[in-house]
Amino acid sequence: MSKKTTELREIAKIESERMREANPAQYFERNLHQLGFSDPEHALLQTIKEMTDNSLDATEVGSILPEIIIEVEETSEEITLPPQAGKVRKANMYRIRVEDNGIGIISNKIALSMGKVLFGSKLFTMKQMRGQQGVGISAVILYSQLTSLRPATIISKIEGEEKATRVVLKIDVDKNEPIVLEEQKIDWNKEHGTSVEVFIPARYTDKIDRYILELSIGNPHASFILRKKIEGKKSELAISRTTEKIPPPAKEIKPHLSSIDPGILQRMAEVDKDCKNLVSFLSKHFTSISPETAKKILKAARLSYSLPPNQIKADKVLEVARNIKLRRPKLEVLSNIGEEAIVAALKNRFKDAEFVAAVSRPPWTYQGIPFQVEVGVAIGGQEIANYANPKRITVIRLANKVPLPYDLSDCLLYKTVNEIDWKNYGLELNEKGVPVIPTVFVTSLVASKVPYTSPGKFAVASVEEIHDELVLALQELGRKIREYMYKKRKQESVVKRYEFFKGYYEVLAEEVGLITGGSKVNVNGILRKLFKEVKNTENVE
């Protein structure tokens, strides 16, 4: 062998020996910025987002009216961050704690559910949920221990237990396992719920308040208390629920046969141990497949009804299933916000709004997955003027009732609002295409599986069916806006006419008075009588 040959051989051996297995904790620890933990400002919001996601899910599953306390405390401890562009940067250590009145976690599962990445009940479930990928809270704890070296403290209690369990833990990244530092039973003045506390270097901005406000619009049946201590000053933002009606809990669904991947179908069939034959397999595991439909599909796929499931030919079955019209899945599995609740939440948030409206579309499906779109709008008033962005259309985006704080321009919800020509619906737009009257739109998507564009859950990907439903909802909302704007303009024109006639008649009355020498006519009184009828019938309120 030549020297070169020996060298290349050696390099190949060395490279192969360097290969080893990584676990998900190691992977996500190195990729935390992609989950939203990119800097002290974003990390604070992401931490609160993941914690409140879990809290709302934990109340929803028990049909509990959520009471969520969020504590954001800037400690006096100052941390030096890695220098950037040669500059030394500082941030304060923050204590962040979120407490809920959810169902709680059974004590022997607390450490695993918090301290092991990809451990949870969510990844394998197809059901409308806030957290859906099984990474959220463990990413918070990974980030916290990475930056502050401190453990997380979890307190949880389930109904009927006398004491709560308090666990102080870190994650052993190289093993992807929790390291329990303390565990004890404690008294907790709460019947059930969970509290999670972490420390991270952070930077507070009013995006936090904004996030909680938007969260309350998506969850009008929840109460939120945001307790802050920033620069030594304590303050509190309390948002009460605007409805006592608990939305029906979302239901888990079976997959739809037309949209399942062949590889998944094949695997499901191969591991199935309960079903005797393909007919029972298909009708048991898939939504909207009766034994009759199963037989029809199998016949067209030239597979015998009596074959055991592991003899399936997934590609043949799907070739048939995707070419025939299968029944849609059941749509009553979602938990939407509701028109009334959106209107109430918007009125509560923007108290001096001139006009508030909402539209709920009926549920529909994309790729066999049920989803539902709702939109709302609030127009006019000082509070919206303060809230709305003057440079672009302001859209509160909610996905499974959770605000999406980033990646606006990539998000289907935002893009679709911008697609609509709001001029056609009576909204005057400035040169930037922003409504001249302060306006806030709300767009909400609930789905058994939200098509996010990235694992950080920042934006909704473009899906034709969702887009089409959004357009229909926004057009209907547009018609409500047009009606309001029409009445508003008519009323304004009545007022103008009134003012016009008033001036005219006053002069006329004066002239008549001078000529006739008679007493001054009460022009105002006469005109008011004249216009009263008009104003009443066209009242915009």
Place this chain on the structure above:
Amino acid sequence: MSKKTTELREIAKIESERMREANPAQYFERNLHQLGFSDPEHALLQTIKEMTDNSLDATEVGSILPEIIIEVEETSEEITLPPQAGKVRKANMYRIRVEDNGIGIISNKIALSMGKVLFGSKLFTMKQMRGQQGVGISAVILYSQLTSLRPATIISKIEGEEKATRVVLKIDVDKNEPIVLEEQKIDWNKEHGTSVEVFIPARYTDKIDRYILELSIGNPHASFILRKKIEGKKSELAISRTTEKIPPPAKEIKPHLSSIDPGILQRMAEVDKDCKNLVSFLSKHFTSISPETAKKILKAARLSYSLPPNQIKADKVLEVARNIKLRRPKLEVLSNIGEEAIVAALKNRFKDAEFVAAVSRPPWTYQGIPFQVEVGVAIGGQEIANYANPKRITVIRLANKVPLPYDLSDCLLYKTVNEIDWKNYGLELNEKGVPVIPTVFVTSLVASKVPYTSPGKFAVASVEEIHDELVLALQELGRKIREYMYKKRKQESVVKRYEFFKGYYEVLAEEVGLITGGSKVNVNGILRKLFKEVKNTENVE
């Protein structure tokens, strides 16, 4: 216990029992769309991207001139896709194979390196590499078996072996392990290299050709052959290397103390078994830390030099390290493209370009990570006119020499080119801000760790230091453009003057001829002599 109490308790128990562990294969199988496998068109490009990434890395590590063959064959097998918006959609099954002359994989590691998610040598390495996250090729195989049910076929051979090893495998998703279906030694007319073949439903667009062309600009020392068979028609795109100079291989680096996270430092110290004390620990594991600097840091952190590494206080050490000016890391660890190579590649690609230039900045660092920025431009000619997007500035974006095909508007490389006011550099812009003369920019970032915005590696995140270096590079490029445009305009004005005088003198000569009755003067000849000198001294070529 009340009934409600029993219920909530039961729900909590059921939810806790539902929790289970997921492995990375299960996680990524459910999130493949976030890695770029969203539909037949994107999946094809992503597959080729991941395969060619691996091929280029496998040649680079052996300092081999890359010869990469990409086969994209549309088979006649038609697949029905999940219906969208009620419409039945079809795609053809594609066979995709990429073959390289890289170092190859040792036979007993072939199955693991391809068929186990998060297995490889890349995740724990800090070194300029194309693939960096250990998911790429296994994601391709996951997607392939999910959609086509077919296994992947890998052939690999290392130097000095008589036979190659051929492995046909699938991934057992529930175990995250390869399932080897076939394995044998075969003859392969190649000294070393790897070939990977998969089947996926795909849709071919010319984005594939574009991707390979851009890849060749980032890797001018590589030859690519793209063999296509689309709609029954065979065609081939062959791009020869434009330089024989192999770029120096990138070197692995140690982390920089100022930017490491406290949690990582703490863990490194806790698992260290070789170093006797903190001084040797810090100077061994971190770049640019001499024993003297280590002592200085430890002293300021009030830690004894002789403490064993596991007694470190990571927060204290970092508080000091981030507040003093540490030496920058060694910068000669990167493998850049080079100004000459960029110019040669652009001239080869756009053969009738009027002007081509490039600028390489010296290496620099962000957060202790070495990076280097290079930019290039090609202006004018029909080939660029065909290539460039008329609606926005065309920017070929390369990260570690790999094209970034998506997420343009989020990408620092694109955003920074758009920040520059090119009018100041003599480029006339239309109302959309696009240069009137067809123009293509190239931006290249090489780094020991590229700050991607998402796991799909689609866009470079905004990092101040990288941004500043890019601006400097583009400004220098701008000055070259301005110089060229100035000369071009001057020449154009000479031509205009020539044309003007020519007409004027022709009439004059005719008049003079008429009056004098003399023979017609050769105006052209005289003028050409007059302007020749001017043109020569101002020649733009």
